[in-house]
Amino acid sequence: MLFINLSCTENKGNTGDRVIFQEDFSSELDPNLWVIEMDNQPNSSVRVEDGKLVLDTKGGVTVWLNRELDGDFEITYERTVVMDDGPNDRLSDLNQFWLANDPNIENLFTRSGVFEEYDDLEMYYVGFGGNYNSSTRFRKYKGEGEKPVLQEYDEAPYLLAANKTYRIKTVREGGKVSFWVDDRLFFEYEDPHPIPSGYFGFRSTWSRHEIDYIKITRL
Known part of the structure; x- marks a missing residue:
């Protein structure tokens, strides 16, 4: 696990982009970095196992990164919906x-x-393969109970495959946000009222997910 504070150092790539956070889940979650909100249901847990973050829950779960993000950035991670014999x-x-x-x-x-x-x-919210894998939706929550669906798909390749590891990328550039899966653009939205800053969270419900790493880069 590694957290890079930009006030102290920078890790610049070839393009000048800066890695501001990365986590490989090689050790237990740091409670100062990660906040777990999990519905109180049986056979439910959030854990680190074999170098992966595992969300294995009967009800809803959110795992928040406790670092506020602003400016232009890119978030990447790998994630698999596990289908075997788990409850x-x-x-x-x-x-x-x-x-x-x-x-x-x-x-x-x-x-x-x-x-x-x-x-x-x-x-902003993306539900990839929601409603028993019948829809993939992009919403903006407006802070007043409104959460309109801005874009939606209901067919392959925009639905989930079992045990497939996806590379998820989320980009914020100015007022535009975009969501990518395996380098395929799923959603792009030029927001007339951009959200200036906020927090990132892994979200799921009633399923088992493995997350292999996360990296956040300042663009």
């Missing part, structure tokens, strides 16, 4: 929140993991 194995809900804020209280991390409890946040 929670279900091909559904490779989801995420990003640039999340609570307009009503300063502390974002006050919820139990139940999906409806997030309705009053301001943020």
